[in-house]
Amino acid sequence: MEQQIGLWVGAFLTMGIISFLYKDNPWYKLTEAIFVGISAGYWFVALFWDNIVGKFWIGVFDRGDYYLLVGAVLGLLMLMRLAPKIGWISRWPLSFVVGAISGFYLLNYFSSNVMLQVQSTIMPLFSPQFNDPLFTSSAGNIISNLFIAGGTFTGLVYFFFSKEHKGAFGGAAKIGIWVIMITFGASFGYTVMSRMSLLIGRMYFIFGEWLNLIG
Amino acid sequence: MLKQILVYALILALSLIGYFVITEPIILGPTASMVIIILIALVLLYILVRTIMGSFVGRRTVFTFVAIAVILPFFMTVDQPIKVSPEVQQLYDAVMALRPGSKVLVSFDYDPPSAPELQPMAESFFALCIERDLKIIIMGLWPQGPQQADLAMQTILREEAFAGKSWKYGTDYVNLGFQSGNEFVIQRMGGEIGSMFHNDFYGTPYDSLPLVRNIKNFSNIDFSFNLSAGYPGSVEWVQVAVDRYGLKMGAGNTAVQAPQMYPYLRAGQLTGLLGGLNGAAEFEKVTGRKAKGTRFMVSQSFSHVVVIAFIIIGNAAFFLGEKRRKKPEGETS
Numbered sequence: 001m002e003q004q005i006g007l008w009v010g011a012f013l014t015m016g017i018i019s020f021l022y023k024d025n026p027w028y029k030l031t032e033a034i035f036v037g038i039s040a041g042y043w044f045v046a047l048f049w050d051n052i053v054g055k056f057w058i059g060v061f062d063r064g065d066y067y068l069l070v071g072a073v074l075g076l077l078m079l080m081r082l083a084p085k086i087g088w089i090s091r092w093p094l095s096f097v098v099g100a101i102s103g104f105y106l107l108n109y110f111s112s113n114v115m116l117q118v119q120s121t122i123m124p125l126f127s128p129q130f131n132d133p134l135f136t137s138s139a140g141n142i143i144s145n146l147f148i149a150g151g152t153f154t155g156l157v158y159f160f161f162s163k164e165h166k167g168a169f170g171g172a173a174k175i176g177i178w179v180i181m182i183t184f185g186a187s188f189g190y191t192v193m194s195r196m197s198l199l200i201g202r203m204y205f206i207f208g209e210w211l212n213l214i215g
Numbered sequence: 216m217l218k219q220i221l222v223y224a225l226i227l228a229l230s231l232i233g234y235f236v237i238t239e240p241i242i243l244g245p246t247a248s249m250v251i252i253i254l255i256a257l258v259l260l261y262i263l264v265r266t267i268m269g270s271f272v273g274r275r276t277v278f279t280f281v282a283i284a285v286i287l288p289f290f291m292t293v294d295q296p297i298k299v300s301p302e303v304q305q306l307y308d309a310v311m312a313l314r315p316g317s318k319v320l321v322s323f324d325y326d327p328p329s330a331p332e333l334q335p336m337a338e339s340f341f342a343l344c345i346e347r348d349l350k351i352i353i354m355g356l357w358p359q360g361p362q363q364a365d366l367a368m369q370t371i372l373r374e375e376a377f378a379g380k381s382w383k384y385g386t387d388y389v390n391l392g393f394q395s396g397n398e399f400v401i402q403r404m405g406g407e408i409g410s411m412f413h414n415d416f417y418g419t420p421y422d423s424l425p426l427v428r429n430i431k432n433f434s435n436i437d438f439s440f441n442l443s444a445g446y447p448g449s450v451e452w453v454q455v456a457v458d459r460y461g462l463k464m465g466a467g468n469t470a471v472q473a474p475q476m477y478p479y480l481r482a483g484q485l486t487g488l489l490g491g492l493n494g495a496a497e498f499e500k501v502t503g504r505k506a507k508g509t510r511f512m513v514s515q516s517f518s519h520v521v522v523i524a525f526i527i528i529g530n531a532a533f534f535l536g537e538k539r540r541k542k543p544e545g546e547t548s
Contacts, residue, residue, distance in 0.1 A: 015226065021278045025219060046358045050395045063413075104398075108454040112484065116458065120482035148481075187474045190491060194332065194470035196285065196518045197492045200511045201331025203285050211233040214289045215240030 011210045014202050121152050151179040241290045248291040255283065259524045266532050269539075277525050284521040288513040295513050302480055303497040306465040306487020307343075309438060315348035317437035318430065320462075322452065323353065323360030325444035329469050330363060333442045335495040335508035336467035337367040340440055343502050345377055350426055351388040352436070354412065356400060356447045361392045361416050376504075386425050392416035398451035405433055405460040432460070438486075439464040449476055453484050467494060 016031030056072055059065040074093035081090035125145045126134050137145070157169065158176030165173040208214035243251070259280070262272055299307075313319070321340065325333050344351050353368075355361040368390075372382060382388065391412040394400045403411045408430055409421045422428055430436070439462050443449040449466040456462040463486055468476055470491025479485045489498050492515050495508030 011230070015230075022222075022275065027223065042358075046393075047395065050358070050393065055395070058413075104402075108398075108458070112454040112458045112479075116482045116484060117478055120478070183474075190470040190474050192519065192522055193491050193493065193515065196281075196515055196522075197332045197470065197511065198328065199281070199285055199518075200492070200514045203282075203514075204289065204331070204507075204511070207233075207286060207289055211230075211237070213233060213237060213241050215242045 007210045011206055014206060018202070121148060123148075125149065150175070155179050242292065243287075243290045245292055248293050251287060251291070255280075255521075259521070259528075263524075263528050263531060266528050267535065269535065271532050272528075280521050280525070281518055284517040285514045288517050289510075291513070293513055295509075295516055297496050297500045297509065297512065299497045299501045300494075302488040302490075303494060303501060304487075306440075306489065307498070307501045309463070309465055309486045310340075310343055310347065310349070313347065313349055313437055316350060318350045318352060318426075318435065319344055320352045320354070320433075320436045320439040321364070322439070322441045322443075323355040323364045324357045324448040325363065325442055325469070326357050326359040327363070329444035331507075331511065332469050332492050332495065333444060333467060334363065334367060335492070335506055335511070336489050336498060337364065337442055338370055338506060339495065339498045339502050339504055339508070340442075340467070341367055341371045342374070342377070342504050345371060345380060345382055345387075349438075350386075352391065352427060352430070353389065353416075354391040355393045356397060356451075357444075358393045358395075360442075361390050364390055365416070385419075389424050389426050390416040391421075391427070397447040398455050401447075401451060401455040402459075405456065407432055433462045434460075436462060440467065441465075442467045443472060444469045445472060448472065449479075449485075453479050457484050465489075467498075 013031050013034065016027045017035075019025055020028040056068055059068045060072075074096060078090050078093045081087040123145055124130055124132070124137075126137055126142055128137050128141065135142075154172045154176035156176070157172040158165075158180065160173075163169055204214070262276070266272070310319075321337075323337070341351065353361060353364040355364065368388065371377060372380075384390075391408075392415055394411050396403075396411075400411050408427070412421055414420055415424060433439075433456060439452070439456065441449045441452045441464060443452075443466065449468055449472065452462075452464060452466070457464050465487035466476055466485055467489035468491070470493070473488065473490030473494070476485065476488055476490070480488045489495060492508060492511055496512040499506055499508045
C-alpha cells in the first residue's frame with residue numbers, strides 16, 4: 001500500500017512538472033515549491049547529521065579528535081558576517097579556505113589537466129609509442145593523432161590575439177574555430193542524449209512503474 | 216480558470232483509465248510499429264514542407280513529437296543493434312582481467328535525477344562483479360549515492376541468474392555510505408580509508424566488517440569504478456586517486472559529463488568509460504545482460520531522430536525567414 005501511495009505521489013509530481021511545457025500553471029507551481037522545499041530541508045538535515053554531528057560532535061567528544069575544534073572555530077568565524085559590525089572577521093576563515101583550496105587545486109590541475117594532457121597530445125604521429133617503428137600504428141590511429149595534433153594547434157592559434165587573423169595564420173584560426181565548433185556540437189549532442197535519458201526515465205516511471213502498461 | 220480545471224480533470228480521467236481500466240500491458244507488433252514509424256516520418260516531412268512554404272509550427276508541436284518519440288518505443292517490438300565501442304570494451308576487459316576475490320571500490324556520485332542513465336550501468340557492473348566473484352566496496356560522495364547503490368544491489372540479487380549465489384553483506388560486499396568533503400575525502404582515503412569511514416551505511420564499525428578490516432588505503436584496492444553525474448565525481452577521482460595514488464579506475468558518466476572525460480581516457484588516466492545511456496546499453500551488450508539500458512536506447516534513438524528532424528526544420532525556418540527579411544518590401548508576396 002505504501003508503495004502504491006508513493007507511486008501515485010511520484011506520478012502526480014512528475015506530471016505537475018511536465019505540465020509546464022504547456023504553460024505555467026498552479027499545478028506546476030505547487031510541484032516546484034514542494035521540490036524546492038524538500039531539497040532545502042533534505043540538504044540541511046543531511047549536512048547537519050553528516051558534518052556537525054557525524055564529523056564534529058562524535059569526532060571531538062567520542063573519539064577525542066580535538067584538532068576538529070580549529071575547523072569549528074573557523075566555521076563560527078564565518079558566521080560573523082551576519083553581524084555587520086564584526087563582519088570583517090569572516091574574511092579570516094574565507095582566506096584560509098581560498099588558500100587551502102587554491103594550493104590543493106593548483107597541484108591537481110597542473111598534474112592531471114596540464115602535464116598529462118600535454119603529454120598525451122604530443123604523441124608520435126605514425127607509431128603507437130615513441131620507441132616503436134614508424135607506420136606501425138593503424139590508419140585510424142594515425143588519422144586520430146593527426147586530427148588531435150592539428151586540432152590542438154589550430155585551436156590555440158584561434159585564441160592567439162596578438163597577431164591579426166590574416167593569411168595563413170587567419171586560415172589556421174578559421175580551422176581552429178571549426179574544431180571548436182565541432183567540439184561544442186559533440187558536447188551538445190551528448191547533452192541532448194542526457195536530457196532525453198531523464199525524460200525517458202520519467203516516462204518509463206509513468207507508463208511502466210505507475211500505470212503498468214509496458215510489457 | 217475553467218479551462219484549466221477541465222484540463223486537470225481530463226488528465227486525471229486519463230490516468231484513472233490507464234490505471235484501472237487498462238490492466239494488460241500494451242504491446243505493438245512489428246507491423247503496427249512500422250506503420251507508426253512511417254506515419255511519424257510522413258508527418259515530419261509534411262511539417263518540413265509547410266515550413267518551407269512559410270507556415271511555421273509552434274514549440275508545443277515539438278514537445279508533442281519528442282513525447283511520442285520517447286513513449287511509443289516502450290510499446291513497440293523494435294530491436295536496435297548496439298555496437299560496443301573501444302572504451303566500453305576496455306572497461307569490460309579490465310574487470311575480466313581481475314582475479315576472483317579482487318577488491319573493487321565503487322563510488323556512487325549521483326542522485327535519483329541521474330538514475331535513468333547511471334543506474335543501468337551500476338546494475339550491470341554489479342552483475343559482472345558478482346559473476347566474477349569480485350568483492351565490492353561501495354561508497355558515495357553524494358548523499359543519495361549509497362541509497363542508489365543499495366537499490367542496484369537489491370535489484371541484481373533478486374535476479375534469477377544470481378539466485379544460487381550466497382552473496383553476503385560484510386564479506387562479499389559492503390556499503391560504506393556517504394561522506395561529505397568532496398575531493399578531500401578521496402585525498403584522505405589515499406592515506407587511510409578507515410579515517411573517513413568510521414562506520415558503514417548501517418552503522419557497523421569499519422573494523423568489524425571482514426571485507427574491509429584489512430584494507431588500509433588505495434594500495435589494497437585492485438580496481439575502482441566511479442559513477443558520476445557532476446561534482447564531486449570522476450574528474451576529482453582521476454585527479455586525486457588515479458594521478459596521485461595510482462589507483463586503476465574506470466568511469467560511468469552522464470552524457471553531459473562524458474565529453475569532459477574523454478581526454479582522461481586518451482591520456483590513459485581512465486581505464487574504460489561508459490558515456491550516458493549509450494554506454495550503459497553497450498556495457499549490457501558486452502556483459503550479455505540485456506536490461507533497461509538496452510530497452511531505453513530505442514526511445515533514445517527515436518527521440519534523437521525527431522530532434523535532428525526539428526533541427527533541420529528549424530534551420531529551414533531560420534534561413535527562409537532571413538531570405539524574406541532581405542527581400543525589398545515590394546517583392547514580398
